[in-house]
Amino acid sequence: MFQNLQERLGKTLKNISGRGRLTEDNIKDTLREVRMALLEADVALPVVREFVKTVKERAVGVEVIKSLSPGQVFIKIVREELEKAMGEANEELNLAAQPPAVIMMAGLQGAGKTTSVGKLSKFLKERKKKSVLVVSADVYRPAAIKQLETLANEVGVEFFPSDISQKPIDIANGAIDHAKKKFIDVVIVDTAGRLHVDNEMMEEIIELHGAIKPVETLFVVDSMTGQDAANTAKAFDEALPLTGVVLTKTDGDARGGAALSIRHITGKPIKFIGVGEKTDALEPFHPDRVASRILGMGDVLSLIEEVEMKVDKEKAEKMAKKVMKGDGFTLEDFADQLRQMKNMGGMMGMLDKLPGMSNLPDAVKDQVGDKTFNQMEAIINSMTPKERERPDIIKGSRKKRIAAGSGTQVQDVNKLLKQFTQMQKMMKKMKGKGGMMKMMRNMKGMMPPGMMGGPKF
Structure with a gap:
C-alpha cells in the first residue's frame, strides 16, 4: 500500500532540502509535485485541494529551526497533515455496553465483508480476550452463510446458524x-451486500440497524476502488449512523487513495485495514504510523507489535540457548527462521516497516523478496533429515535430486x-563474550550499500 505515493513524495521532498528559508517560490514546484502524487494515488480532489492549501499556509515563511533543515520542516508539516487527513490517532472499537456488544458489518458485495467478520472475531478473541459469536443475516447468498461458518470454525469462535428462509431481523435477534443466555461478550452481524447502493438494500439495513441497535456499525470497503470507496462510504x-470503516485489500493497493479520502469525505475513522488473505491479516489503523510509512520513515512500532504477537517465543529462546552453547545451527533451524518470517507477512512486509527501506534499489529488494524465501524453503523441504543436519554431505547427485524435488536449479541449491x-559462521561468532557486537560488525559488511553503515556506492 502507498508504494507509488511513497516513491513520488520521496523524490519530491528530497529536492527541497538545503534551503535557508521556506518561501512561496521555493516550495511552489514541490507542492505541485505533492498535488500530482496525491492525484495519481487516486485521492479525492477536495481532499487534495484542502491538503495542499493547508501545507502551503503552514510552510510559507516558516523560519527554520536551528537544528533542522527547511526540508525537514516541510516534511514534518506534510507528515502532520497526512496524519490529520487520515484521522490523527487510532480509534478503537467502543465495546462499553451491556453484553453482548453488537457490531454490525455493512458494505457492498465483494468488498471482503464476510472475511472481515472472521478476521475481526479472531482479533477480538486473541487480542482483546473477548468471547465472540458471529451470525450471517445475508439471506440472498447461501454461500455467505456457509463461508462464515467455515471461518468461525477456523478461528475458534461460536457460529449462530441461519438460513435463507428467515428474515434478517429474526436471525440477528435470535x-x-x-449470546445473552451464554454470557457472550460480542456479537458480530454480517449483513447482505449488493453490487451497488440501492433503495431496497438501504431500507433493509436501516430497519435491521433500528432493531438490533449496534454499538458499532462498521462499513467494509475495498481500498482498490480508490476514491470511489470514500463516495460509497x-x-x-x-x-x-456509521461508527467507522474497515478498509480491505490494502496489500493489493499500491495507491492508497481510499485511506487518504475516507476520513475527509465521511468524517468517519478508519478503524481497521485488511492486509492479506489470512485470518490474522487485520490491523488496527494508526494514521501516525501510516503517515511515517508514506514518507519512507518506516513503522517500527507495528513491527515490534507483530514480533510480539507472531514469533514463537519458546522456539526463539531454544534457538538462542542453542547458539550460545555452540551446539550448531542446522538447516532445520534455518527453515524454522524462514517460516517465522513468512508468518509475519514475509521479508518485504517486515522491511517495509523499517525506515529508509523504500530507497533500496529494486535489485536488492528482489534478493530479499518473498519469492526467494519460498524457493529457499522448498529447497530445504526437498532434503532428507540427515542432509538438513549435515549439509556437508550434499554433493553432486544429492544436489541434482534436491533441485528436481524443489523445482529449482542446482545453482539455486549451491546459493542456499x-x-x-555464512549464517552458520555468524552464529558461531555470537558465542562468547562480545559475540553480538562482532556479529553486528560482520553484518554491516554484508548489508546492501548505504544500509546500517554498510559500504556506500
Missing part, C-alpha cells in the same frame, strides 16, 4: 438472545548452501 453514512554457511 443470535443476540442466544458517504452514501451509506447518509443512511446509517553458501548463504547457510
Whole structure:
C-alpha cells in the first residue's frame, strides 16, 4: 500500500532540502509535485485541494529551526497533515455496553465483508480476550452463510446458524438472545451486500440497524476502488449512523487513495485495514504510523507489535540457548527462521516497516523478496533429515535430486548452501563474550550499500 505515493513524495521532498528559508517560490514546484502524487494515488480532489492549501499556509515563511533543515520542516508539516487527513490517532472499537456488544458489518458485495467478520472475531478473541459469536443475516447468498461458518470454525469462535428462509431481523435477534443466555461478550452481524447502493438494500439495513441497535456499525470497503470507496462510504453514512470503516485489500493497493479520502469525505475513522488473505491479516489503523510509512520513515512500532504477537517465543529462546552453547545451527533451524518470517507477512512486509527501506534499489529488494524465501524453503523441504543436519554431505547427485524435488536449479541449491554457511559462521561468532557486537560488525559488511553503515556506492 502507498508504494507509488511513497516513491513520488520521496523524490519530491528530497529536492527541497538545503534551503535557508521556506518561501512561496521555493516550495511552489514541490507542492505541485505533492498535488500530482496525491492525484495519481487516486485521492479525492477536495481532499487534495484542502491538503495542499493547508501545507502551503503552514510552510510559507516558516523560519527554520536551528537544528533542522527547511526540508525537514516541510516534511514534518506534510507528515502532520497526512496524519490529520487520515484521522490523527487510532480509534478503537467502543465495546462499553451491556453484553453482548453488537457490531454490525455493512458494505457492498465483494468488498471482503464476510472475511472481515472472521478476521475481526479472531482479533477480538486473541487480542482483546473477548468471547465472540458471529451470525450471517445475508439471506440472498447461501454461500455467505456457509463461508462464515467455515471461518468461525477456523478461528475458534461460536457460529449462530441461519438460513435463507428467515428474515434478517429474526436471525440477528435470535443470535443476540442466544449470546445473552451464554454470557457472550460480542456479537458480530454480517449483513447482505449488493453490487451497488440501492433503495431496497438501504431500507433493509436501516430497519435491521433500528432493531438490533449496534454499538458499532462498521462499513467494509475495498481500498482498490480508490476514491470511489470514500463516495460509497458517504452514501451509506447518509443512511446509517456509521461508527467507522474497515478498509480491505490494502496489500493489493499500491495507491492508497481510499485511506487518504475516507476520513475527509465521511468524517468517519478508519478503524481497521485488511492486509492479506489470512485470518490474522487485520490491523488496527494508526494514521501516525501510516503517515511515517508514506514518507519512507518506516513503522517500527507495528513491527515490534507483530514480533510480539507472531514469533514463537519458546522456539526463539531454544534457538538462542542453542547458539550460545555452540551446539550448531542446522538447516532445520534455518527453515524454522524462514517460516517465522513468512508468518509475519514475509521479508518485504517486515522491511517495509523499517525506515529508509523504500530507497533500496529494486535489485536488492528482489534478493530479499518473498519469492526467494519460498524457493529457499522448498529447497530445504526437498532434503532428507540427515542432509538438513549435515549439509556437508550434499554433493553432486544429492544436489541434482534436491533441485528436481524443489523445482529449482542446482545453482539455486549451491546459493542456499553458501548463504547457510555464512549464517552458520555468524552464529558461531555470537558465542562468547562480545559475540553480538562482532556479529553486528560482520553484518554491516554484508548489508546492501548505504544500509546500517554498510559500504556506500
